Amino acid sequence: DAGITQSPRHKVTETGTPVTLRCHQTENHRYMYWYRQDPGHGLRLIHYSYGVKDTDKGEVSDGYSVSRSKTEDFLLTLESATSSQTSVYFCAISQGYEQYFGPGTRLTVT
Amino acid sequence: QKEVEQNSGPLSVPEGAIASLNCTYSDRVSQSFFWYRQYSGKSPELIMSIYSNGDKEDGRFTAQLNKASQYVSLLIRDSQPSDSATYLCAVNRNRDDKIIFGKGTRLHILP
Numbered sequence: 001d002a003g004i005t006q007s008p009r010h011k012v013t014e015t016g017t018p019v020t021l022r023c024h025q026t027e028n029h030r031y032m033y034w035y036r037q038d039p040g041h042g043l044r045l046i047h048y049s050y051g052v053k054d055t056d057k058g059e060v061s062d063g064y065s066v067s068r069s070k071t072e073d074f075l076l077t078l079e080s081a082t083s084s085q086t087s088v089y090f091c092a093i094s095q096g097y098e099q100y101f102g103p104g105t106r107l108t109v110t
Numbered sequence: 111q112k113e114v115e116q117n118s119g120p121l122s123v124p125e126g127a128i129a130s131l132n133c134t135y136s137d138r139v140s141q142s143f144f145w146y147r148q149y150s151g152k153s154p155e156l157i158m159s160i161y162s163n164g165d166k167e168d169g170r171f172t173a174q175l176n177k178a179s180q181y182v183s184l185l186i187r188d189s190q191p192s193d194s195a196t197y198l199c200a201v202n203r204n205r206d207d208k209i210i211f212g213k214g215t216r217l218h219i220l221p
Contacts, residue, residue: 042198042212043154045208097159099209100156104152
């Protein structure tokens with residue numbers, strides 16, 4: 001499972017509140033990614049990181065920010081959650097050209 | 111044109127038959143190709159990677175790549191009910207460190 005954990009695994013929050021999702025890896029991978037997966041849209045990249053404090057935007061980055069202060073942790077923050085951010089969020093690491101996914105976080109914004 | 115296209119399905123295949131899943135991609139310079147399996151409520155799991163034209167076999171799975179036609183396929187031999195899942199095709203253009211995913215094909219193996 002590439003040593004990836006995500007927390008929380010499930011969360012329900014209210015519109016307008018900030019939310020932080022955590023991705024933790026134990027194998028010192030340089031690259032880490034945050035995706036969201038929605039019916040009809042598939043997996044879409046939100047942000048990714050290529051090292052400590054090095055991050056870049058993906059295709060659906062609006063409303064999200066990330067931080068990576070340690071190699072093992074990549075945090076995704078929804079600054080002010082909206083109902084359109086209800087989704088399943090996956091973290092991934094890359095090993096060579098291959099990506100491996102964490103177990104996911106199901107987020108519901110009411 | 112979508113970057114990675116797959117038929118959404120569902121594709122229904124009798125148990126024991128060969129399931130054939132197809133994917134086309136738009137960026138001709140793409141170099142790395144992947145198939146992921148995703149069970150309902152679970153995360154995507156990498157099952158095959160292919161980088162060169164031709165076939166690559168791993169157990170009951172065979173990935174086929176044709177760069178001239180910009181076409182990738184996955185064959186599953188002796189299909190089992192446990193193969194019922196959504197299969198995601200993914201492509202790395204090698205220009206950056208991003209993978210582009212198709213929306214997936216739902217496969218249903220009929221007992």
